Amino acid sequence: MSKLTARKATERRGKGRRKTSRVTLEDVARRAGVHGTTASQVLNGRANCWASDETRQRIFDAARDLGYRPNLSAQALRTGRSGMIGLISPGFGVRSQHSRPVGLTEAAASTSYAVTVSSHSNDSESEDLLIRQLLDRGVDGLAVYPTDSGPHTELRRLAQTGFPVVTFEGANLLDFDCDDVSTDLKKSGRSQTRHLLRLGCRRVCFANGVPEARINAIRAEAVRRELQRAKAPPPLEMRIPISTTCEFTDADLMEKPMRAFIRKHLGEFDAIIGTDFTASIAIRCLQAVDVRVPHDVAVMGCEDSILASHGSLPLTSPSAIGQLAGENAFRMLMARIRGDAGRQFSRLVIPTRLMVRQSTRPNKGGD
Numbered sequence: 232m233s234k235l236t237a238r239k240a241t242e243r244r245g246k247g248r249r250k251t252s253r254v255t256l257e258d259v260a261r262r263a264g265v266h267g268t269t270a271s272q273v274l275n276g277r278a279n280c281w282a283s284d285e286t287r288q289r290i291f292d293a294a295r296d297l298g299y300r301p302n303l304s305a306q307a308l309r310t311g312r313s314g315m316i317g318l319i320s321p322g323f324g325v326r327s328q329h330s331r332p333v334g335l336t337e338a339a340a341s342t343s344y345a346v347t348v349s350s351h352s353n354d355s356e357s358e359d360l361l362i363r364q365l366l367d368r369g370v371d372g373l374a375v376y377p378t379d380s381g382p383h384t385e386l387r388r389l390a391q392t393g394f395p396v397v398t399f400e401g402a403n404l405l406d407f408d409c410d411d412v413s414t415d416l417k418k419s420g421r422s423q424t425r426h427l428l429r430l431g432c433r434r435v436c437f438a439n440g441v442p443e444a445r446i447n448a449i450r451a452e453a454v455r456r457e458l459q460r461a462k463a464p465p466p467l468e469m470r471i472p473i474s475t476t477c478e479f480t481d482a483d484l485m486e487k488p489m490r491a492f493i494r495k496h497l498g499e500f501d502a503i504i505g506t507d508f509t510a511s512i513a514i515r516c517l518q519a520v521d522v523r524v525p526h527d528v529a530v531m532g533c534e535d536s537i538l539a540s541h542g543s544l545p546l547t548s549p550s551a552i553g554q555l556a557g558e559n560a561f562r563m564l565m566a567r568i569r570g571d572a573g574r575q576f577s578r579l580v581i582p583t584r585l586m587v588r589q590s591t592r593p594n595k596g597g598d
Contacts, residue, residue: 256271258297259293262297263289263292269286270294274294315369315370316335317346317347317365317372319362319376320350320351320376321351321376330554331376331399331556334555334561335561338561338562353378353379354381355380355382358378358383362385363385371568372395373397374398375401376399379404379444386409390407390408396410396567400414401413403449404446409576410577411579412556412563414581414583415581417452418453421454423454423504423533423585424454426585426591428457433458433461435466436502436503437504438489438512439471439509440473485512489513490519493520501528502531503528504531507536507538508536510533510548514542525589529547529592530590531546535548535551540586545589546588547586547587547588547590550583550584559579559581563579
C-alpha cells in the first residue's frame with residue numbers, strides 16, 4: 232500500500248470514530264454565547280452571579296443539549312472535598328431487603344455524594360488495606376463494618392484523629408469508641424427466647440457456624456441467659472462449618488453435617504435458632520426426616536433477610552431495618568465532614584422487632 236493510500240485510509244477511519252472528549256464549561260459557554268466564567272457561576276450556583284434569567288436559561292439549555300457533566304476532580308481541588316464516601320464491609324449485605332449499603336447510598340445520592348463499596352475477606356489486614364487505599368483516593372469519609380477480630384489498626388487511628396468515619400455494629404465488635412450505628416443484639420436474643428417459651432418450646436438448639444461470628448455469639452449468650460431464667464435446659468450446640476472469607480458458604484457442605492446432627496439428636500430439641508442461612512437449611516434437613524416445621528420443631532432466623540421472608544417456609548426472625556442504619560450513618564458522616572459534630576462520638580441503637588412467620592407456631596403480629 233502506498234503512503235498516499237495509507238493516509239487516506241487513516242483519514243476515513245478517523246472520520247468514522249465517535250468523539251470521546253469530555254464536554255467542558257468552555258463548550259457550554261460557546262454554545263450559549265457567554266463567557267466561561269459566567270457559565271461556571273451559573274452552573275455552580277454562585278451567589279455572586281448577576282446573569283439575567285434569559286442568560287441562565289441559555290446556559291442550562293446548552294449544558295443539557297451538550298450532555299455537560301461537572302468535572303468533579305476539578306471541584307475537589309477547589310473545595311478540598313471529593314464528594315465520595317467509602318463503604319467497607321466483609322460482604323455486600325445482598326441477603327438483606329433493607330441493607331445498610333442501600334440506606335447509605337440513597338442518603339448520599341440525595342446530597343450529590345457517591346458511595347464506593349468495597350468488600351474484603353473478613354480479616355483485619357484486608358480491612359486495613361482497603362482503608363488505606365480509599366484514603367489514598369481522597370474519600371471524604373468512611374463507613375466501616377468491622378471484622379470480627381483483630382487490632383483494627385487503621386480504623387482505630389481514624390477514630391483517634393477525628394477523620395469522618397462511622398461503624399456498623401462497632402458497639403458490639405470494637406474495644407474503642409467512634410461514631411457508630413448498631414443493633415441491640417441482647418434485646419434481640421431475649422425477644423427470640425421469650426417467643427419460643429410462650430409457644431411451649433424449652434429445648435433450644437443453636438445452628439451456629441464454626442468459627443462463630445461475634446455478632447451471633449452475643450445474641451446466643453442472651454438466649455442462654457433467658458433460658459436459664461426460665462429454668463429451661465441449656466441449648467444444644469449444632470456447629471456447622473462456615474466460610475469466613477465469603478458472604479455465602481456452599482449449602483451442600485453445610486447440609487451433610489447438619490443432617491447427621493439432626494438424626495443423632497432427634498427428639499432432644501423442639502426449636503432451632505440459627506442465621507437465616509443456617510435456619511433455612513435446617514428446615515430442609517428436618518423435612519427430609521419427616522419432622523414437621525413448626526408443629527414438631529420451631530425454627531427461627533436472626534437477620535430478617537430475603538431468605539426469611541421469601542423462602543418456601545418463611546422464617547420468624549428479628550428485624551432491624553439496615554436501611555435506617557445506613558441513612559443515619561450518612562448523617563453522622565456529613566456532620567463530621569461539615570465540622571458540625573462535637574468532640575463526643577455519636578452512638579445510635581437501631582430498634583429490632585421480631586417478625587413472626589410460619590416457621591414458628593402461629594402467633595399474632597410481631598413481638
